[in-house]
Amino acid sequence: MGRKIHPLGFRLGVNQKHYSHRFAQTKDYPKFLEGDRQIRTSIERYIANHMTDTTNYGGVGYIEIRRKTDLIRVDIHTGFPDLLIEEQDLGISQMRGYMENILGVKTQKLRIVLTSIIQPYGEPKILAEHVASQLRNRVPFRRTMKKAIELVGRTVNRGIKIQIAGRLNGSEMARVEWAREGRVPLQTIKASIGYSYQPAQTIYGVLGIKTWTFRGTG
Numbered sequence: 001m002g003r004k005i006h007p008l009g010f011r012l013g014v015n016q017k018h019y020s021h022r023f024a025q026t027k028d029y030p031k032f033l034e035g036d037r038q039i040r041t042s043i044e045r046y047i048a049n050h051m052t053d054t055t056n057y058g059g060v061g062y063i064e065i066r067r068k069t070d071l072i073r074v075d076i077h078t079g080f081p082d083l084l085i086e087e088q089d090l091g092i093s094q095m096r097g098y099m100e101n102i103l104g105v106k107t108q109k110l111r112i113v114l115t116s117i118i119q120p121y122g123e124p125k126i127l128a129e130h131v132a133s134q135l136r137n138r139v140p141f142r143r144t145m146k147k148a149i150e151l152v153g154r155t156v157n158r159g160i161k162i163q164i165a166g167r168l169n170g171s172e173m174a175r176v177e178w179a180r181e182g183r184v185p186l187q188t189i190k191a192s193i194g195y196s197y198q199p200a201q202t203i204y205g206v207l208g209i210k211t212w213t214f215r216g217t218g
Contacts, residue, residue, distance in 0.1 A: 006195070007186060007193045007195040007212065008193075008195055010189065011189060011192075011193065014189055014190065015190065015191075015192050016192075019062055019063065019064050019065065020032075020033075020036045020064075020065045020067075021064070021065070021066045021067070022065075022066070022067035023067075024067075032067065035103065036065050038102065038103055039063070039065055039072075039074060039099065039103065040063050040065075042098070042099050042102045042103070043060070043063060043074070043076065043095070043099070044060065046095055046098050046099070047060065059078050059079040059080040059120055059126050059129070060076055060077070060078050060125070060126070061077045061078060061079060061117050061120070061123035061125050061126050062077050062123075062125060063075065063076055063077070064077070069108075070108055070109060071108060071109050071111060072108050072109070072110050072111070073111045073113065074099075074110070074111065074112050074113070075113045075115050076112065076113070076114050076115065077115045077116075077117055077123075078114060078115070078116065078117060078120075079116070079117040079119075079120020079121070079123060079126050080120060092112050092114070095112060096110055096112055099112075121148070121151040121152050122152055122157050122213060123194065123213075124194040124195055124196035124211040124212065124213050125196040125198070125211075127148060127151070127152065127160075127162075127196070127211045127213075128196045128197065128198035128209050128210070128211045129198055130148060130151070131144055131145070131148050131162065131164070131198070131200075131209050131211070132198045132199070132200035132207075132209055133200075134147075134148075135164070135200045135202060135207055135209070136200055136201065136202060138202075140169060141164050141168050141169060141177060141207075142177070142179075144164075145162045145164065145177075145178075145179040146179065148162055149162065149179060149181045152181075152213070157182070157194075157213045157214060157215055158182050158183060158214050158215065158216055159180070159181065159182030159183040159184040159185075159212075159213070159214035160180065160181050160182060160184070160211070160212065160213050160214070161178060161179070161180040161181075161184045161211070161212040161213075162178060162179050162180075162209070162210070162211050162212075163176060163177070163178040163209070163210040163211075164176070164177055164178070164207055164208070164209055165177075165207065165208040165210075166202075166204075166205055166206060166207035166208055167202075167204040167205050167207070168207070170203075170204045174205075182214065183214055184212050184213075184214045185214065186212070188217070190217050191214060191216075191217050192214070192215040192216055192217065193212060193213070193214055193215075194211075194212065194213040194214075194215065195210070195211070195212050195213075196210070196211050197209065197210050198211075
């Protein structure tokens with residue numbers, strides 16, 4: 001059977017960078033790895049719990065974490081920074097306090113920086129969250145994939161692929177459907193590929209959503 005490798009891990013060191021930056025001893029690697037996971041999870045959970053509009057999903061593309069001796073810097077790359085700032089209960093200072101309580105950070109300062117993404121729907125994670133939001137609102141999956149591809153366009157990305165798996169439109173048997181526009185060369189290592197997976201809980205069960213974007217080679 002075919003064995004699929006993760007598109008991002010496959011390209012680490014070629015054209016894919018790490019989202020965590022630190023200098024530490026080998027024995028401390030598990031501790032920092034778990035700490036980074038907690039930071040990312042707490043940010044996503046905080047945004048989800050404090051959104052006043054349930055149709056919004058934050059629009060966080062990815063989170064970069066840089067650790068120094070006395071500082072933890074968290075860069076939140078989002079396609080909709082105004083949304084995170086304008087929410088009454090969703091301020092940066094409140095988020096910082098929430099994360100400090102969750103993580104128990106006492107000896108290090110925690111700094112949170114918002115960075116805007118120019119083409120939000122060209123980011124695979126934001127696109128996958130958008131598709132998941134539409135499916136939770138019972139929008140037909142074919143229309144959802146078509147509209148998502150139209151949102152991305154072909155201005156930045158040379159290719160896009162969207163795959164949805166599960167009980168589509170409430171059918172008794174689960175199946176996989178996908179749509180593609182342009183080229184998405186997954187086996188070309190020098191190809192710059194973006195990838196994300198997002199589950200969507202519907203009344204019929206969980207749907208798995210995968211998105212790939214091809215930005216060019218080099």
